[in-house]
Amino acid sequence: xxxxxxxxxxxxxxxxxxxxxxxxxxxxxxxxxxxxxxxxxxxxxxxxxxxxxxxxxxxxxxxxxxxxxxxxxxxxxxxxxxxxxxxxxxxxxxxxxxxxxxxxxxxxxxxxxxxxxxxxxxxxxxxxxxxxxxxxxxxxxxxxxxxxxxxxxxxxxxxxxxxxxxxxxxxxxxxxxxxxxxxxxxxxxx
Numbered sequence: 001x002x003x004x005x006x007x008x009x010x011x012x013x014x015x016x017x018x019x020x021x022x023x024x025x026x027x028x029x030x031x032x033x034x035x036x037x038x039x040x041x042x043x044x045x046x047x048x049x050x051x052x053x054x055x056x057x058x059x060x061x062x063x064x065x066x067x068x069x070x071x072x073x074x075x076x077x078x079x080x081x082x083x084x085x086x087x088x089x090x091x092x093x094x095x096x097x098x099x100x101x102x103x104x105x106x107x108x109x110x111x112x113x114x115x116x117x118x119x120x121x122x123x124x125x126x127x128x129x130x131x132x133x134x135x136x137x138x139x140x141x142x143x144x145x146x147x148x149x150x151x152x153x154x155x156x157x158x159x160x161x162x163x164x165x166x167x168x169x170x171x172x173x174x175x176x177x178x179x180x181x182x183x184x185x186x187x188x189x190x
Contacts, residue, residue, distance in 0.1 A: 006041055009102040014088045015043075015115040016104055017076070030111075033076065033136060043115065045074050047136040055084075055126045055133070060166040062133075063123020064089055064149040064156070064174075069183050071145050072118035073137040082131030083107035086114050089121040089149070089156055091177070094186035099156055099177065106133070119189025121149055125160050147182065148174035 005018040017038075021030045031037065038044065053062065064087070067073045077086060089101040105127070106112050116122050124133060151158065151167060153176045174180075 004037055004041065009088075009104065011088070011090055011097045011100060011102050013117050014102050014120070017113040017115055018111065019113070021111060032078065032113075045076070045136075045138040047076070047138055049137050049140055050134065051137065052132065052134045055082075055131045056129060057166055058126050058128050059162050059164065060126045060131075061123065061151050061160060061171065062168070063087065063171065064121035064151055064153075064158075065123065066091060066121045066147055066149075066182070066184075067139065067142060068145040068147055068181070069188060071139050071142045072184065072189060073139045074118050075116045075122055075135050075137050076113055077106065077116065077122065077124075077133060077135040078111070078113040079106035079108060080132050080134055081108050082129070083109070083127040084124040084131050084133060085127060085161070086133075087123040087158060088114065088116045089123070089158075090119070091121050091149070091182050092119040092184045092186045092189050095119075098186075101156060101158055103158075117189070119184040119186075123151060123158070125162070125165065147180060149180055149182070150174045150176050153177050
Protein backbone atom coordinates (compact mmCIF):
# COMPACT_ATOMS: atom_id res chain seq x y z
CA UNK A 1 0.00 0.00 0.00
CA UNK A 2 1.27 3.49 -0.88
CA UNK A 3 2.46 5.79 1.86
CA UNK A 4 2.55 9.54 2.14
CA UNK A 5 4.63 12.09 3.95
CA UNK A 6 2.36 14.79 5.38
CA UNK A 7 3.75 18.03 6.77
CA UNK A 8 1.69 20.74 8.49
CA UNK A 9 2.64 24.34 7.76
CA UNK A 10 2.46 27.28 10.18
CA UNK A 11 -1.30 27.25 9.68
CA UNK A 12 -1.90 23.61 10.65
CA UNK A 13 -4.97 23.12 8.45
CA UNK A 14 -2.69 23.58 5.41
CA UNK A 15 -0.72 20.44 4.63
CA UNK A 16 2.02 19.46 2.24
CA UNK A 17 1.42 15.97 0.90
CA UNK A 18 4.28 14.03 -0.66
CA UNK A 19 3.31 10.76 -2.34
CA UNK A 20 5.76 7.89 -2.58
CA UNK A 21 7.39 7.56 -5.99
CA UNK A 22 8.66 4.21 -7.25
CA UNK A 23 11.53 4.86 -9.63
CA UNK A 24 13.77 2.73 -11.79
CA UNK A 25 15.62 2.99 -15.10
CA UNK A 26 12.30 3.41 -16.98
CA UNK A 27 11.02 6.37 -14.97
CA UNK A 28 8.59 6.43 -12.08
CA UNK A 29 5.11 5.59 -10.87
CA UNK A 30 3.09 7.07 -8.01
CA UNK A 31 -0.44 7.30 -6.77
CA UNK A 32 -0.92 11.06 -7.02
CA UNK A 33 -4.24 10.61 -5.22
CA UNK A 34 -5.70 7.68 -3.29
CA UNK A 35 -8.82 8.10 -1.21
CA UNK A 36 -7.87 5.00 0.79
CA UNK A 37 -4.37 6.25 1.59
CA UNK A 38 -5.48 9.78 2.52
CA UNK A 39 -8.22 8.40 4.77
CA UNK A 40 -5.53 6.57 6.78
CA UNK A 41 -4.29 10.06 7.72
CA UNK A 42 -7.77 11.34 8.58
CA UNK A 43 -8.15 13.24 5.30
CA UNK A 44 -11.43 12.30 3.62
CA UNK A 45 -12.35 14.59 0.73
CA UNK A 46 -14.55 13.39 -2.09
CA UNK A 47 -13.19 15.11 -5.17
CA UNK A 48 -15.68 15.98 -7.92
CA UNK A 49 -13.70 18.09 -10.38
CA UNK A 50 -10.15 18.57 -11.65
CA UNK A 51 -8.63 21.83 -12.88
CA UNK A 52 -5.52 22.33 -15.01
CA UNK A 53 -3.82 25.64 -15.83
CA UNK A 54 -0.89 26.56 -18.06
CA UNK A 55 1.00 29.78 -17.35
CA UNK A 56 3.33 30.70 -20.19
CA UNK A 57 5.68 33.18 -18.50
CA UNK A 58 7.65 33.56 -15.30
CA UNK A 59 6.06 36.05 -12.88
CA UNK A 60 2.40 35.28 -13.61
CA UNK A 61 0.21 35.62 -10.52
CA UNK A 62 -3.07 33.73 -10.32
CA UNK A 63 -5.16 34.57 -7.29
CA UNK A 64 -6.14 35.14 -4.58
CA UNK A 65 -9.13 32.93 -5.58
CA UNK A 66 -11.87 31.11 -3.68
CA UNK A 67 -15.47 30.03 -3.99
CA UNK A 68 -17.91 31.38 -1.39
CA UNK A 69 -20.16 29.39 0.91
CA UNK A 70 -22.36 27.41 0.54
CA UNK A 71 -20.14 25.88 -2.18
CA UNK A 72 -16.65 26.49 -0.76
CA UNK A 73 -13.94 24.17 -2.09
CA UNK A 74 -11.17 22.12 -0.55
CA UNK A 75 -8.27 21.94 -3.05
CA UNK A 76 -5.40 19.52 -3.58
CA UNK A 77 -2.87 21.39 -5.73
CA UNK A 78 0.26 20.21 -7.53
CA UNK A 79 2.62 21.57 -10.17
CA UNK A 80 3.33 19.03 -12.90
CA UNK A 81 5.55 21.19 -15.13
CA UNK A 82 7.88 23.97 -14.03
CA UNK A 83 7.68 25.50 -10.57
CA UNK A 84 5.43 27.87 -8.66
CA UNK A 85 5.31 29.45 -5.24
CA UNK A 86 1.88 28.43 -3.97
CA UNK A 87 -0.03 30.42 -1.32
CA UNK A 88 -2.97 29.76 0.99
CA UNK A 89 -4.59 32.71 2.81
CA UNK A 90 -6.83 32.23 5.83
CA UNK A 91 -10.10 34.08 5.09
CA UNK A 92 -12.07 32.65 8.05
CA UNK A 93 -13.31 35.45 10.30
CA UNK A 94 -12.72 34.48 13.93
CA UNK A 95 -9.75 32.26 13.13
CA UNK A 96 -6.55 32.83 15.15
CA UNK A 97 -4.71 32.93 11.80
CA UNK A 98 -7.22 35.18 9.97
CA UNK A 99 -5.52 37.15 7.14
CA UNK A 100 -2.30 35.19 7.55
CA UNK A 101 -0.81 33.21 4.68
CA UNK A 102 1.61 30.38 4.13
CA UNK A 103 3.46 29.36 1.01
CA UNK A 104 5.53 26.55 -0.35
CA UNK A 105 7.23 25.81 -3.62
CA UNK A 106 5.47 23.25 -5.76
CA UNK A 107 7.36 21.89 -8.74
CA UNK A 108 7.57 19.02 -11.15
CA UNK A 109 10.90 18.25 -9.52
CA UNK A 110 9.87 18.23 -5.83
CA UNK A 111 6.47 16.58 -6.53
CA UNK A 112 4.83 18.14 -3.48
CA UNK A 113 1.10 18.76 -3.26
CA UNK A 114 -0.67 21.36 -1.15
CA UNK A 115 -3.95 20.58 0.61
CA UNK A 116 -5.98 23.78 1.10
CA UNK A 117 -9.24 23.41 3.07
CA UNK A 118 -12.43 25.42 2.66
CA UNK A 119 -12.22 28.93 4.07
CA UNK A 120 -8.90 29.74 2.45
CA UNK A 121 -7.94 31.74 -0.61
CA UNK A 122 -5.52 30.19 -3.09
CA UNK A 123 -2.88 31.87 -5.25
CA UNK A 124 0.41 31.15 -6.96
CA UNK A 125 3.19 32.87 -8.86
CA UNK A 126 5.16 31.13 -11.57
CA UNK A 127 8.89 30.84 -10.95
CA UNK A 128 9.71 29.96 -14.55
CA UNK A 129 8.12 29.87 -18.00
CA UNK A 130 5.61 27.18 -19.00
CA UNK A 131 4.19 26.08 -15.65
CA UNK A 132 1.30 23.65 -15.39
CA UNK A 133 -0.71 23.46 -12.18
CA UNK A 134 -3.35 20.80 -11.59
CA UNK A 135 -5.79 20.62 -8.74
CA UNK A 136 -8.67 18.58 -7.45
CA UNK A 137 -11.65 20.15 -5.68
CA UNK A 138 -14.40 18.67 -3.55
CA UNK A 139 -17.14 20.98 -4.84
CA UNK A 140 -18.18 21.83 -8.38
CA UNK A 141 -17.49 25.26 -9.86
CA UNK A 142 -20.27 27.82 -9.50
CA UNK A 143 -19.43 31.03 -11.41
CA UNK A 144 -21.86 33.10 -9.32
CA UNK A 145 -19.87 32.18 -6.17
CA UNK A 146 -16.40 32.56 -7.70
CA UNK A 147 -14.42 35.36 -6.02
CA UNK A 148 -10.99 36.99 -5.92
CA UNK A 149 -9.17 39.16 -3.42
CA UNK A 150 -6.62 41.69 -4.68
CA UNK A 151 -3.26 39.97 -4.95
CA UNK A 152 -1.58 43.12 -3.62
CA UNK A 153 -3.97 43.77 -0.71
CA UNK A 154 -1.77 45.45 1.96
CA UNK A 155 -3.93 43.96 4.72
CA UNK A 156 -2.79 40.49 3.61
CA UNK A 157 0.70 41.61 2.61
CA UNK A 158 2.01 38.84 0.37
CA UNK A 159 5.55 39.49 -0.85
CA UNK A 160 5.47 38.02 -4.36
CA UNK A 161 9.18 38.61 -4.97
CA UNK A 162 8.61 40.66 -8.13
CA UNK A 163 7.88 44.29 -8.97
CA UNK A 164 6.40 43.49 -12.39
CA UNK A 165 3.94 40.61 -12.08
CA UNK A 166 1.74 39.49 -14.95
CA UNK A 167 -1.85 39.63 -13.69
CA UNK A 168 -5.21 39.01 -15.37
CA UNK A 169 -7.78 41.77 -15.71
CA UNK A 170 -10.01 39.87 -13.25
CA UNK A 171 -7.27 39.81 -10.62
CA UNK A 172 -6.25 43.43 -11.28
CA UNK A 173 -9.85 44.54 -10.58
CA UNK A 174 -10.38 42.25 -7.57
CA UNK A 175 -11.51 43.97 -4.35
CA UNK A 176 -9.44 44.07 -1.19
CA UNK A 177 -10.41 41.74 1.63
CA UNK A 178 -12.16 44.63 3.41
CA UNK A 179 -14.22 45.37 0.26
CA UNK A 180 -15.03 41.75 -0.55
CA UNK A 181 -18.11 39.73 0.32
CA UNK A 182 -16.13 36.75 1.63
CA UNK A 183 -18.42 34.80 3.97
CA UNK A 184 -16.10 32.32 5.70
CA UNK A 185 -16.11 31.96 9.46
CA UNK A 186 -14.09 29.77 11.78
CA UNK A 187 -17.28 28.05 12.96
CA UNK A 188 -18.46 27.05 9.47
CA UNK A 189 -15.10 26.39 7.84
CA UNK A 190 -12.81 25.42 10.65
